[in-house]
Amino acid sequence: MKRLAGLFWSLLFLAVPIFGVITFAVAPAYDIWLPKDVSEHGASVDGLFYFILWLTGGVFVVTEVALFWFIWKYDANNKKSEVKYRHGSHVLEVVWTIVPAAVLLFLAIYQMNTWADIKMRRPNMAPTVEVIGRQFEWRLRYPGRDGVLGTPDDLHLVNDLHLPIDEDILIQLKSMDVLHSFFLPNVRIKQDAVPGMKIPVWFKAREEGVFDIVCAELCGWGHYKMKGRVTFESRESFEKWLEVKYQEQEATQASNAET
Amino acid sequence: MSTVETKTTSVQDAPQKQETHVHAQPSSARKLSTFLSTYVFSKDHKVIGLQFLFSTLLWFLIGGLLALAVRWQVAWPWSDVPVVGKLFAQQGGQMAPEFYTMLFTMHATVMIFLVIIPILAGAFGNFLIPLMIGADDMAFPTLNMLSYWFMWPAFIAFGASFFVEGGAASSGWTSYPTLSTNVNSSPGAGWGQTLWLIGLTFVGVSSMLGSVNYMTTIILMRAPGMTMFRLPMTIWAMFITAVLQAFALPVLTAAGFMQLADRSLGTGFFTPEGNIVNNAIATAGGGQPLLWQHLFWFYSHPAVYIMILPAMGMVSDILTCFARKPLFGYRPMVYSVAGIAGLGFIVWGHHMFMSGMNPALGTTFMVSTMMIALPSAVKTFNWLGTIWAGRIQFTTSMLFALSFVSMFIIGGLSGIFMAATPVDIFIHDTYFIVAHFHYVLFAGTAMGVWAAIYFWFPKMFGRTMNEFWGKVHFFLTFIFLNGTFFTMHILGAVGFPRRLADAYHYETFHHLQPLNAFMTYCAIGMVASQIIFAVNFFWSMFYGPVAGRNPWNSNTLEWTAPSPPGHGNFDFQPIVHRGPYEYSVPGVESDHLMQTDPPNAAATAAAAAAH
Amino acid sequence: MNAPAASIGHESHGHHGPVLQYQPGLPLSRGKLIMWLFLSTEIMFFAALLGSYVVLRFGAAVWPKPHHVHLSEPIGAFNTFVLICSSVTVVLALEAARANKRSLAKSWMLLTLILGSLFLGVKAYEYSSKFDHGIYPWAPRGRIYERPDLYYGSAVRARLSDPAILAKIKELDGRPENELSDAELTGRRRLKQVKDMVNNPDQQAFDLAVVADQIMPLPGEGSDSHDHGGGLNDTFAWLQLPAVIPGGNMWASTYFFLTGFHAVHVIVGLIVFSILLLYELGPAAAGMIENAGLYWHFVDLVWIFLFPLLYLF
Ligand code: HEA
Numbered sequence A: 001m002k003r004l005a006g007l008f009w010s011l012l013f014l015a016v017p018i019f020g021v022i023t024f025a026v027a028p029a030y031d032i033w034l035p036k037d038v039s040e041h042g043a044s045v046d047g048l049f050y051f052i053l054w055l056t057g058g059v060f061v062v063t064e065v066a067l068f069w070f071i072w073k074y075d076a077n078n079k080k081s082e083v084k085y086r087h088g089s090h091v092l093e094v095v096w097t098i099v100p101a102a103v104l105l106f107l108a109i110y111q112m113n114t115w116a117d118i119k120m121r122r123p124n125m126a127p128t129v130e131v132i133g134r135q136f137e138w139r140l141r142y143p144g145r146d147g148v149l150g151t152p153d154d155l156h157l158v159n160d161l162h163l164p165i166d167e168d169i170l171i172q173l174k175s176m177d178v179l180h181s182f183f184l185p186n187v188r189i190k191q192d193a194v195p196g197m198k199i200p201v202w203f204k205a206r207e208e209g210v211f212d213i214v215c216a217e218l219c220g221w222g223h224y225k226m227k228g229r230v231t232f233e234s235r236e237s238f239e240k241w242l243e244v245k246y247q248e249q250e251a252t253q254a255s256n257a258e259t
Numbered sequence B: 001m002s003t004v005e006t007k008t009t010s011v012q013d014a015p016q017k018q019e020t021h022v023h024a025q026p027s028s029a030r031k032l033s034t035f036l037s038t039y040v041f042s043k044d045h046k047v048i049g050l051q052f053l054f055s056t057l058l059w060f061l062i063g064g065l066l067a068l069a070v071r072w073q074v075a076w077p078w079s080d081v082p083v084v085g086k087l088f089a090q091q092g093g094q095m096a097p098e099f100y101t102m103l104f105t106m107h108a109t110v111m112i113f114l115v116i117i118p119i120l121a122g123a124f125g126n127f128l129i130p131l132m133i134g135a136d137d138m139a140f141p142t143l144n145m146l147s148y149w150f151m152w153p154a155f156i157a158f159g160a161s162f163f164v165e166g167g168a169a170s171s172g173w174t175s176y177p178t179l180s181t182n183v184n185s186s187p188g189a190g191w192g193q194t195l196w197l198i199g200l201t202f203v204g205v206s207s208m209l210g211s212v213n214y215m216t217t218i219i220l221m222r223a224p225g226m227t228m229f230r231l232p233m234t235i236w237a238m239f240i241t242a243v244l245q246a247f248a249l250p251v252l253t254a255a256g257f258m259q260l261a262d263r264s265l266g267t268g269f270f271t272p273e274g275n276i277v278n279n280a281i282a283t284a285g286g287g288q289p290l291l292w293q294h295l296f297w298f299y300s301h302p303a304v305y306i307m308i309l310p311a312m313g314m315v316s317d318i319l320t321c322f323a324r325k326p327l328f329g330y331r332p333m334v335y336s337v338a339g340i341a342g343l344g345f346i347v348w349g350h351h352m353f354m355s356g357m358n359p360a361l362g363t364t365f366m367v368s369t370m371m372i373a374l375p376s377a378v379k380t381f382n383w384l385g386t387i388w389a390g391r392i393q394f395t396t397s398m399l400f401a402l403s404f405v406s407m408f409i410i411g412g413l414s415g416i417f418m419a420a421t422p423v424d425i426f427i428h429d430t431y432f433i434v435a436h437f438h439y440v441l442f443a444g445t446a447m448g449v450w451a452a453i454y455f456w457f458p459k460m461f462g463r464t465m466n467e468f469w470g471k472v473h474f475f476l477t478f479i480f481l482n483g484t485f486f487t488m489h490i491l492g493a494v495g496f497p498r499r500l501a502d503a504y505h506y507e508t509f510h511h512l513q514p515l516n517a518f519m520t521y522c523a524i525g526m527v528a529s530q531i532i533f534a535v536n537f538f539w540s541m542f543y544g545p546v547a548g549r550n551p552w553n554s555n556t557l558e559w560t561a562p563s564p565p566g567h568g569n570f571d572f573q574p575i576v577h578r579g580p581y582e583y584s585v586p587g588v589e590s591d592h593l594m595q596t597d598p599p600n601a602a603a604t605a606a607a608a609a610a611h
Numbered sequence C: 001m002n003a004p005a006a007s008i009g010h011e012s013h014g015h016h017g018p019v020l021q022y023q024p025g026l027p028l029s030r031g032k033l034i035m036w037l038f039l040s041t042e043i044m045f046f047a048a049l050l051g052s053y054v055v056l057r058f059g060a061a062v063w064p065k066p067h068h069v070h071l072s073e074p075i076g077a078f079n080t081f082v083l084i085c086s087s088v089t090v091v092l093a094l095e096a097a098r099a100n101k102r103s104l105a106k107s108w109m110l111l112t113l114i115l116g117s118l119f120l121g122v123k124a125y126e127y128s129s130k131f132d133h134g135i136y137p138w139a140p141r142g143r144i145y146e147r148p149d150l151y152y153g154s155a156v157r158a159r160l161s162d163p164a165i166l167a168k169i170k171e172l173d174g175r176p177e178n179e180l181s182d183a184e185l186t187g188r189r190r191l192k193q194v195k196d197m198v199n200n201p202d203q204q205a206f207d208l209a210v211v212a213d214q215i216m217p218l219p220g221e222g223s224d225s226h227d228h229g230g231g232l233n234d235t236f237a238w239l240q241l242p243a244v245i246p247g248g249n250m251w252a253s254t255y256f257f258l259t260g261f262h263a264v265h266v267i268v269g270l271i272v273f274s275i276l277l278l279y280e281l282g283p284a285a286a287g288m289i290e291n292a293g294l295y296w297h298f299v300d301l302v303w304i305f306l307f308p309l310l311y312l313f
């Protein structure tokens, strides 16, 4: 009976790595996994994710199985050998400090380049569009015909972002009121919008399609519904769309002026 | 409170041999004042510890119920909340989105500031420190009493905040400006937020009083022979936690005052120039929203270690006791606790990778964050080394301690994903983070706390808890917690954002509802399982088997005192002859040698040989 | 038995175990150790405030010069001197108490108390001179505007149409020229100009800048002059017109916040000294005096950081 109890508890601990691995293995089959990536840099982010997943997965399985093994093997009720009276091991301490240190240091250095590409090496160009967070919508401002932001001919839109593919996009991110976060799951981009700051965000999309813009920073009661859409399209259809929107805006301005 | 009542009866029922002189003057006024000074405004560290324990367990229940309400909304948004729905329902029985934001804000606030921090430092720190180092009480008993009573304004402020105009604080437990500082930004940004800040200040004062007292006690009041390197890990952890508290907390207090001033006086420390919220332009300006984040995380990152180090210490002691084996690598264990604490002060920026902070600074925080995994690795491996080749006894306490190790590995490893800045771009503010911190906080610390409750219960109340029901409690909690929280990782891998009242209208996330429903069922099971614990706890206090001084054959000093110890703790002068972990010493008849056992030739020889 | 096996905590029953002995730790008394530890938490508290000050100040687009905001270095230096003296006297009180010169100890202690109060008095004077110029710790109450914009213009207009002010202006206009000093004469002329400008419906931003300059001119960059070249607010103290001080509000917030928290610490110290004065200050009280002194040195030290940061840079 007591021996069974020991077996039961050790198997319970063995279940942890088993179910852990199974969960991660089957999740992609149910589409509960990284959403489709349409960006140029996304592959290196995902690659790093997988790399860390394999690394920590390995550590996870090894440590959890060791835990199970010790619990099972050294159960007081079926143990035959003596308890090893040990206060530690100098060699082991050194080994299990140095090895993880090397692994972690490698990881730290390995990822720096990706980070610098996404957040530090800003393309030298004028902003494609300005995105302004506001409770609870994304206000967009395209430079208009003169190509300069902040002039009277700017095109103003809400929540409906269109961008051309296969070229550098530079977004100027601002917030009017509280913090928001500009999150494009399919582009592996996230950046908080901070009132009082202008933060550049850049990327290059590779594929056409319509995707979600999610607000990922708590911004009040309506945080959950602060949703926008981004449409990636070819340069031509992007420009066509811009023209249409521009004319719509001029029409409403004109009618406003009349009344 | 129920404790107080049980204590009254105990005074009257207990055979009062030594207390006859109390009956010499039977005046009811005197009785009342005796009662008050013994059980309410007691300066005895054990009573204060128990006061902390009972208060925090009560808040644990409240925090758990708040979590259930959170889970309900995430699984079935906008559907009628059963039973309690009528109480807070704005529209019929369903909760409003602003109410949801209040729920998770207060869930986290309660869990962190009223449960985990005070149960570790306040309840176990108080109860164990003098007993484990051989002191008769804390160095400053009055300060100690005050540190408990300073919690009450906080209890009241947080508790009352649900009932004030606009409702409770609703800007997350992180309270980022300008959402938290601008009164127009959300309903809970009114009185609720002010009460939140007031409550936080009182929790801070309480912790500060406690921490300086603990440090003084540990430095100056150790039994003869109890050198620093003969202290049990629990005491080392408590000591270093106190250092962390003392140095990190004042920063949050200062930041809290600044936010309070921004809100109620009209300064603009955290408000940028020309800030427009809800169409109203802010009168103050010129400040920086990110400054708050720096100050907040300068405290709150060390605070996450404040929330785990004591549990690590207690788990180390429990593991050695039930593996009947010395702690593997005592000194590395001590140094790694100190290392975690030291590095803990220079990694706060990892919460701000996406905040708009200079990305180059992000790189330095990334490197330091990677490095902080090292001391944790040392601890994990030493725990494994401790149970290796031991003789493991499956008590409830041991099961919880083992699961602490198992779960901490999961929580710690997910930290590596987030420490990697490019990966954090995708998973920041998603359920991956929620999974991470529930693994370290709930599956880690709370499991450690349960291990400690089952372990030291006999010392606290003189009776042991029921082992069978304890194991049932463990089993159910273990299963349900993994069901609830492990799945959060894959939810995070989709990018499922946290703090969203309803995410299913996003195309990216609309297929995740069934998974969330599964997690909510598990969460309900998890909270329901705690009924077993509560019943076991109270039942055992009165009817559990009476425990002797040392029911677990453990080595440390508290087990030499009576269970429960009387005033002054020890009925003899404890003198320490060895470290706390001399289990299964070859050549010694008993499988444990207490710290106070007289020097033993065989043990000395064995210790020399083992090195 | 249906009660915990024994009840714990028999405080008032006098049931004590043996008096316990302890391992020698640090060569410090409990009181002194906890005092040091407490002070280290205080250091972190002020470190956070000072750190925030530095971040806010150097992150700000503009920051007023000390004399823009009526901050007087000599007064600050004097106060620093007072506080340092009080640190010396408290040490002397301790020495005297140790030597069992009780009345001498009491005198030094009293002097410390007086010096501390003097510091607070000077601080109060400094505060009130800020208030007189409309500089308040927080924006809505103050008369500081960040820039000469339309809001500023209407604030000046509002002040100038206050009946009490109107009456005063009328009285001023009615006074014969030979009764007025030169400054008052120019002041009167300028006041008219200002009134016209703010009441002019098609005023330009530039006009308001001129208005601000007339009311309280800000010495240019690099100018060391301490007077404001006789702005209207200086000429006619009763006018109290809104003034433009870029960065002034944040300056005021941080200044009052830092010095205010410091002042609270001074007050706590003074209370402790007053209580100590009720005791016999012999060798028995030396421990208490020493702890109070430690605290007082800390308060002094904080000021030594605050003074240059707030007054000199
Ligand atoms: C007790 C609490 C606790 C603990 C111990 C930790 C431990 C760690 N945390 Fe966690 N963390 C939180 C509580 C905690 N955290 C909370 C509450 C939040 C969210 C706050 C909020 O936003 O609301 C958070 C958020 C958080 C973030 C921010 C994420 C984001 O918002 O985007 C990051 C980023 O780096 C991080 C990292 C880490 C790391 C690297 C550790 C490390 O200390 C872990 C080290 C341990 C191990 C690594 C496992 C054992 C080691 C081995 C088995 C050895 C081998 C391993 C390797 C070689 C990899 N944490």
Ligand code: HEA
Pocket (backbone or CB within 6 Å): B057, B058, B060, B061, B063, B064, B065, B067, B068, B070, B071, B074, B104, B105, B107, B108, B109, B111, B112, B116, B171, B172, B173, B174, B434, B437, B438, B441, B442, B446, B484, B497, B498, B499, B500, B501, B523, B526, B527, B530, B533, B534, B537
């Ligand atoms: C110590 C900290 C702690 C603990 C223990 C928990 C416990 C739980 N948490 Fe919590 N949680 C946080 C800290 C914690 N959480 C934090 C910091 C956040 C972030 C908030 C933010 O974004 O600002 C968060 C957010 C958070 C979210 C995300 C909300 C969102 O982002 O939208 C969710 C969702 O599932 C959740 C769920 C749960 C659940 C189901 C539990 C369950 O484990 C609860 C189980 C409860 C019990 C088991 C109660 C047991 C009761 C007793 C034992 C008492 C017995 C009584 C007596 C003896 C008298 N939590």
Ligand code: CUA
Pocket (backbone or CB within 6 Å): A133, A134, A135, A136, A179, A180, A181, A215, A216, A217, A218, A219, A220, A222, A223, A224, A226
């Ligand atoms: Cu905007 Cu959340």
Ligand SMILES: [Cu+2]
Pocket (backbone or CB within 6 Å): B300, B301, B304, B347, B348, B350, B351
């Ligand atoms: Cu952290």
